[in-house]
Amino acid sequence: MSDRRIRIGMMSFAHMHAYSYAVCLQQMPDVEIAGIWHEDAAQGEALAREFAVPFISDVERFLDAGLDGVIICSANAHHRRDVERAAGRVRAILCEKPIAATLEDGRAIIERCRQTDTRLQIAFPVRFHPVFEQLKRLLDSGAAGRILAAECTNHGSMPGGWFVDRALSGGGAVIDHTVHVVDLLRWFWGAEVQEVYAEIGDSLLHPDLGIDDSGMLSFALANGVYATLDTSWSRPAAYPTWGDVKIEVIGDGGVLYADMSRQHISVSSQQSGKTQWRDWGGNMDLGLMRDFVAMVRQGHEPSITGEDGLAALEVALAAYRSAERGEPVRLPLTG
Amino acid sequence: MTRVGIIGAGAIARVHLDGWRRLPVELTGYYDIDRLASERAAAQFGGKVYESREALFADVDLVDVCAWGTEHADIVFAAASAGKAVICEKPLARRLKDAERMVATCEEAGVSLYPAHVVRFFPEYAQAKATLDSGALGKAGVLRTVRAGSFPRPGGEFHAPYYSDFTQSGGVILDVGIHDIDYARWCFGEVERVFARGTTFKEAPRNDHALIVLRFESGAIGHIQCSWAQPGGTFRTRLEIAGDGGIVEWDSLDTPSLMIHRRNADDSGVERSAYSPLAPDEQPYYAELAHFLSCFERGVEPQVTARDALMAVKISLAAMESMRSGLPITISEFQEDQP
Numbered sequence: 242m243s244d245r246r247i248r249i250g251m252m253s254f255a256h257m258h259a260y261s262y263a264v265c266l267q268q269m270p271d272v273e274i275a276g277i278w279h280e281d282a283a284q285g286e287a288l289a290r291e292f293a294v295p296f297i298s299d300v301e302r303f304l305d306a307g308l309d310g311v312i313i314c315s316a317n318a319h320h321r322r323d324v325e326r327a328a329g330r331v332r333a334i335l336c337e338k339p340i341a342a343t344l345e346d347g348r349a350i351i352e353r354c355r356q357t358d359t360r361l362q363i364a365f366p367v368r369f370h371p372v373f374e375q376l377k378r379l380l381d382s383g384a385a386g387r388i389l390a391a392e393c394t395n396h397g398s399m400p401g402g403w404f405v406d407r408a409l410s411g412g413g414a415v416i417d418h419t420v421h422v423v424d425l426l427r428w429f430w431g432a433e434v435q436e437v438y439a440e441i442g443d444s445l446l447h448p449d450l451g452i453d454d455s456g457m458l459s460f461a462l463a464n465g466v467y468a469t470l471d472t473s474w475s476r477p478a479a480y481p482t483w484g485d486v487k488i489e490v491i492g493d494g495g496v497l498y499a500d501m502s503r504q505h506i507s508v509s510s511q512q513s514g515k516t517q518w519r520d521w522g523g524n525m526d527l528g529l530m531r532d533f534v535a536m537v538r539q540g541h542e543p544s545i546t547g548e549d550g551l552a553a554l555e556v557a558l559a560a561y562r563s564a565e566r567g568e569p570v571r572l573p574l575t576g
Numbered sequence: 577m578t579r580v581g582i583i584g585a586g587a588i589a590r591v592h593l594d595g596w597r598r599l600p601v602e603l604t605g606y607y608d609i610d611r612l613a614s615e616r617a618a619a620q621f622g623g624k625v626y627e628s629r630e631a632l633f634a635d636v637d638l639v640d641v642c643a644w645g646t647e648h649a650d651i652v653f654a655a656a657s658a659g660k661a662v663i664c665e666k667p668l669a670r671r672l673k674d675a676e677r678m679v680a681t682c683e684e685a686g687v688s689l690y691p692a693h694v695v696r697f698f699p700e701y702a703q704a705k706a707t708l709d710s711g712a713l714g715k716a717g718v719l720r721t722v723r724a725g726s727f728p729r730p731g732g733e734f735h736a737p738y739y740s741d742f743t744q745s746g747g748v749i750l751d752v753g754i755h756d757i758d759y760a761r762w763c764f765g766e767v768e769r770v771f772a773r774g775t776t777f778k779e780a781p782r783n784d785h786a787l788i789v790l791r792f793e794s795g796a797i798g799h800i801q802c803s804w805a806q807p808g809g810t811f812r813t814r815l816e817i818a819g820d821g822g823i824v825e826w827d828s829l830d831t832p833s834l835m836i837h838r839r840n841a842d843d844s845g846v847e848r849s850a851y852s853p854l855a856p857d858e859q860p861y862y863a864e865l866a867h868f869l870s871c872f873e874r875g876v877e878p879q880v881t882a883r884d885a886l887m888a889v890k891i892s893l894a895a896m897e898s899m900r901s902g903l904p905i906t907i908s909e910f911q912e913d914q915p
Contacts, residue, residue, distance in 0.1 A: 389775055390785055392722075392801050438771050438904065440789055440797045446717040446820050455718050457789045457797045459773055467773040469787040471799060473718045475818035493783050495807050496724070498829070569771075569902060 247537050248275035250308040252315065252323055254288055255280065255403060256337045258364065258526070259314035263292055265530040272534055278303040280315070304330040310537040312364075313337060316409040317416070321346040329357030333537045335529075337364045339420045339557065340550030342411025344574070347554055351547035362533055362543035363550030365424040367486055367501070369528025373425060376488065376499045380429050386494020388430070391468040393422045397484035399474040405452045412561060413452035415441055418472035419557035421486060423460075424549060432464035433552065438569040439560035446475055458560050459569075481507070482518040501525075578873060579604045581636035583629055583651050584643030585613040587730040588665055592640055592692075593621045595862035599869055607632045608643075633658035638872055640865075641665060645751075646744045649674035656685040663690040663868050666758075667750050667892065668885040670743075672912040675889040679882045690868040690878050691885030695755040696762060697864040699854065704815055704824045705763055714821020716764050716796050721756040722814035724803035727782040739804075740781040747776040748784040749899075750892045753802035757788075757895070758880070758888040760800065763817060766793045766887075771904040772895040775805075788895050 249272060251263055266272050274294045279285030282298050289296030297303040304311075304326065310333035313323045320341045327334055334354065340363055341347040354361040367373055380388070395418040403409040404417060423434060442455035455473035462468065476484050482502055490497040504522035509515075536543055555574055563570040580601045582589050585608040596603055605624035606614035614625040626632040629651065633639065639655045641648055641664040649669050655662045662682065668691055669675040682689040695701050708716060728739045728751070739745045749772070761767060767790055774786030785805040790798035806812070814827045832850040840847050857863065871878040893912050894905040 389779065389783060389805060390773075390787060392787060394720075436902075438789065440771070440791045442717065442795065442797050445795060445797070446818060448715075448820055455797060457718075457799050459771055459787065459789050461773065467787065469773075469789065469799060469801075471718070471720060473818065475718050475823060477818075477822050480823065489801075491785055491803065491805050493779075493805065496805075496810075567769075567904060569904075 244271070246271055246273045247309045247534050248273055248307055249534070249537075250275055250303060250306060250311040250331070251277045252303070252311045252313045252327065253279050253319070254284065254314055255316045255319070256314040257400075258337060258366070259312065260288075261526045262312055262314070262530060263288075265524070265527040266534075267292065268527065269530065269534065271538075272530075275308055276303055276306045300326060310334065310533070312533075316403040317342040317411050318346075318409045321350055324350045324361070325353050328353045328359040331359065332540070333360035333362070333533070335362045335364050335533045336550070338424075338550065339411070339416055339554045340547060341554065342409075342416070344551065344555060344558065347547070347551045351551065354547060360536055360540070360543055361547045362536060363545050363547060364529060365421060365545050365549070365553075366525040366529040367421050367425060368428055368545065369532065370486075370501045370523050370525035372499050372501045372523060373488075376490070376497060377429055379497060380490065384495070385490055385492030385497050388466050388490060388492045390466060390491045391426065392489045392491070393426075393468060394471040394485055394487045395419075395422050396471060396476055397474050398476045398478065398480065399447050399450070399454060405450055407452055412557070413450070414454050414472045414474045415439070415456040415458070415560050416554075416557045419456070419458060419470065419560060420550075420553035422470050422488070423553040423556045424545070425488065426460070426462065426468060427549065427552060430462065430464050430466065432462045432466070434460045434556045434572055435463050436461040436569050436571050437556055437559040437563050439563040441560065441564040442473070446473065456560065460556070479515055481516050577602050578638055578869060579636040580638050580640055581626070581632040582606045582617065582640050582642060583632070584608055584641065584647070585617040586642065589617060589640075589642035591861050592642055592865060593617060595859065595865040596640075597621055598856065598862060599866055601869065604636045605632055629654060630658065633660050636660065638663065638869070644738050644744065645670050645746070646738075649678055652678045652689065653681055656681045656687050659685065659687060661688040661690070661872055663692055663865070664885070665692045666885065666888070667746065667754050668882070668889050670746055670750070672890055672893055675886045679886050682882060688872060688878075689882035690871070691880055691882055692864060693755065693758045693880045693885060693888065694860050694864050695759050696880050697860040697867065699858045699860070700826050701759060701815060704817055704826065707824050708763055708817055708819070712822050713817060713819030713824060716794065716817065716819050718796065718816075718818045719760050719764055719790075719798040720814070720816040721759065721799075722801040722812060723752050723756055724801060724806050724813075725752070725811040726806045726808045727784070727804045742776065742781070746892070746896070747781070748802050748804045749774070749776065749786050749788070749895050750889070752804065753786060753788060753800055753895065754888050754892045756800045756802065757891045758884060760790060760798050761884070761887060761891070762880070764792045764794060764796050764798060767791070767891050767907050768793045769904045769906045770891055770895045770898055772898045774899045776896060777900055786895065786899060
């Protein structure tokens with residue numbers, strides 16, 4: 242194994258997670274950000290200056306920059322385009338969640354990476370939050386006895402931009418916030434979601450938004466556990482933080498409460514005119530970056546695969562179908 | 577002074593009595609099929625022990641029904657035919673048809689029926705509703721509530737046939753979830769449909785638990801967790817209302833206003849307790865009974881009506897039917913299947 246630095250290319254900052262990923266990469270002594278490519282040249286150049294790395298406006302030149310891996314954070318509908326550009330040119334790709342806006346694109350992404358022998362990992366950072374890592378260990382040890390149910394929320398603030406442009410995102414709050422928690426539930430128990438029922442609100446919390454901004458999903462899992470998830474962008478600008486991921490697991494031996502937003506200090510500043518929470522623990526993005534870079538260096542199978550990303554996307558799309566039809570929808574989806 | 581009689585002198589009656597004793601009423605007496613329960617209540621709170629409910633009705637103006645849910649309908653019919661106003665604990669009835677007949681019978685008899693949906697009188701819930709009504713949250717969008725406790729042990733006995741026999745109690749949705757269903761409807765208006773998953777038809781009663789998804793006629797959505805599956809001695813409630821202009825949240829797991837950490841006897845550890853003490857007028861059961869008494873004496877409509885209680889039963893039973901059938905249930909079309 243070489244101890245040379247792993248060269249990572251940042252492929253689009255359309256999704257704001259890219260910024261945090263870049264900050265984390267620059268904390269890792271064995272990694273360098275070898276270049277940034279971004280659709281918007283002015284933004285890309287400003288980011289490159291901020292991180293003191295090259296901005297490469299031409300995507301072909303970017304992919305020729307001797308990269309070991311790329312991190313794709315373009316809009317959901319552009320993931321396929323960018324994976325198809327990068328696969329075979331780099332050894333490994335980290336693709337932001339959801340894997341794509343459609344199942345067809347998701348499958349094409351997996352297939353292209355398979356054909357080109359490119360390692361594909363989907364970015365589900367929440368698995369790397371210490372609270373959820375510990376929750377997983379507790380569940381594995383039977384801490385709550387036999388599990389009956391889970392009540393989950395992944396709330397957020399309304400992100401705006403391409404997130405609310407259906408052509409680029411594939412949907413609003415439901416596609417944005419279903420996949421994180423579904424990935425956690427699949428990871429906890431190795432069980433697939435078998436059925437989804439959903440009540441979805443369009444422009445319910447943000448008048449004239451023109452896309453879903455709220456959702457209440459109910460799942461039946463293959464292991465007999467049932468769960469619900471609130472995906473709503475229900476945190477207003479006045480709220481002290483961006484949102485939450487909370488999971489309450491109910492077992493016949495007890496209840497486990499996990500909330501990744503509790504490790505914060507509360508800051509009340511005249512600058513913002515409101516009280517804000519600043520996290521002091523649980524940098525999950527750093528855990529995701531370390532995991533991805535280890536895979537790039539060692540070449541092993543990804544910890545979170547394209548199939549994991551596809552399965553989570555399928556549940557989100559099933560939720561939209563359920564809301565459209567007014568009935569529970571079985572998985573896998575057909576037609 | 578209004579004369580009040582209690583039917584059913586068990587655990588919930590004692591909670592009501594703690595409110596009644598601080599109100600300007602004459603506590604006339606008690607009827608319970610278990611005479612000992614009446615005697616215990618009379619010894620503590622005053623008033624007579626009655627040998628029949630009819631004898632009690634003859635002596636009172638207002639009947640407070642604290643018997644098992646399965647008994648509510650019979651008692652209310654009898655009280656209505658005696659021309660007496662009735663306060664009735666929740667659920668109004670175990671069966672939808674009974675609840676419908678109770679409302680109709682009281683209307684025909686011209687007697688008021690006051691349903692004891694006490695959650696509306698919990699100060700934190702009342703404050704959240706007032707905040708919603710003030711416009712601070714904008715248009716109502718998403719409501720979430722939790723009501724999670726351990727399996728009920730009235731009188732400290734774990735063996736409670738009423739609760740574990742779901743043909744009587746209805747299980748956790750009709751006993752616990754109904755509180756939040758009424759509250760949700762109070763805040764967000766009529767419910768269009770309900771979808772629920774839970775353990776009612778699968779698990780032992782002590783694990784009874786449900787996750788309920790609501791769609792309101794306004795287009796708003798909601799979620800209710802109700803549980804008997806908590807470890808013994810724990811009880812947790814949570815409330816969140818989000819609108820297009822703001823959000824309100826409250827969680828009983830958050831730090832209470834008074835905590836006591838005492839060295840134990842041999843200084844080897846700590847005894848912990850926590851409270852959120854309320855002013856006397858803020859006690860929810862007191863506030864509820866004071867409201868009903870005031871409505872009864874002034875002849876005005878209460879803020880929670882018999883029809884509200886009927887709808888809470890209907891939505892609860894529809895949620896149970898959803899759990900059983902695996903399908904969403906439209907409330908306006910729902911008819912209970914059971915005899």
